[in-house]
């Protein structure tokens with residue numbers, strides 16, 4: 001059906017405005033259109049709201065429905081494609097990490113999981129809650145107890161009173177991540193060859209920091225690619241999805257317009273009837289506009305759920321080229337290593353004025369620390385804090401120190417790594433523009449040399465005896481998107 005016949009949407013945008021995707025609606029379900037469009041708009045305005053689980057009591061109907069859905073899925077044999085184990089296997093076999101398919105893949109995964117929850121509970125309005133670790137940094141109460149609680153997972157390495165570190169999930173960390181206007185730096189890099197990869201070719205900030213570290217910190221099932229076995233997985237990824245919505249819609253940032261991203265069809269999911277589903281990436285961009293909405297999750301700005309024609313047009317037309325182009329690379333010239341718990345400093349020579357561009361007011365110019373060939377111990381027992389111009393930084397240096405520049409965690413899976421014969425390493429991008437600008441303003445930045453200090457900080461309760469941070473290549477690059 002041509003899009004023009006779908007009034008009143010024809011008034012909101014012409015076919016041309018629809019990115020690459022008039023086809024986008026095919027998989028979104030013709031349900032919206034089949035009932036006549038007055039009904040469609042109402043249905044869209046009233047689309048289910050994914051709520052902050054901290055606002056729900058353990059006996060709230062939403063929590064009860066989620067627990068019932070998990071119990072029902074766990075009761076199914078693994079051979080059933082909508083069973084708990086089969087769902088986790090989808091992730092284990094196909095999840096792309098460390099690349100820009102990370103966000104759309106997990107969004108589609110959640111959408112179909114949510115539909116399975118509706119099917120197995122008969123609750124057709126069920127909307128998956130999310131875990132806002134910024135405002136509630138402990139795993140929420142409904143996920144504790146014992147094995148009689150379907151939401152409990154006995155393999156976790158943390159307790160109900162442990163709190164996620166503000167380095168990963170604190171308001172300042174999340175505001176900084178949301179404040180990055182580059183899709184690559186926010187949402188991870190384009191993979192080599194343009195196709196999704198299982199293993200990290202370029203972790204951006206949302207994935208590299210809160211995503212990886214929540215996985216690593218919780219550990220147990222959450223510490224590897226079977227992580228969806230822990231019911232908290234779905235709440236965690238839902239929060240990441242909410243932040244992506246915030247970055248796109250409220251903050252007005254564009255996803256990449258690279259056709260290898262928007263034109264990719266993800267073949268990995270099953271619907272609530274257990275039938276295989278292929279989801280175009282372009283559809284995942286539209287899901288939160290048409291099929292669900294969020295309660296506000298960002299520390300800085302409430303979500304605006306109101307679906308206006310102007311907002312839609314602006315968003316759908318955007319698609320600015322946001323591929324990050326690297327300029328000069330300034331190499332450290334040596335591999336670096338630090339045992340967990342320790343720090344290592346790396347001076348990076350630049351030459352006069354080398355970093356000047358990135359210190360100006362143009363937000364499109366960035367200063368990006370690129371770490372290549374990063375060894376990923378599995379399960380990883382530590383994360384990394386990056387400081388600029390503070391060679392005595394250590395695991396006790398607070399992140400409100402003005403020299404603090406960013407953080408990342410290494411998350412992978414031993415089996416995935418074993419399958420990567422030859423290259424067991426990842427690539428991480430840490431945008432240090434903010435810290436450089438702050439120090440420059442204060443007059444404490446050397447104009448032709450950057451001293452970076454990487455601190456390998458152990459997760460709480462872990463004794464990472466034999467683990468070390470090891471990086472083959474450290475470079476500081478000027479970049480523009």
Ligand SMILES: [Cu+2]
Nearest residue numbers: 211215227237
């Ligand atoms: Cu994950």
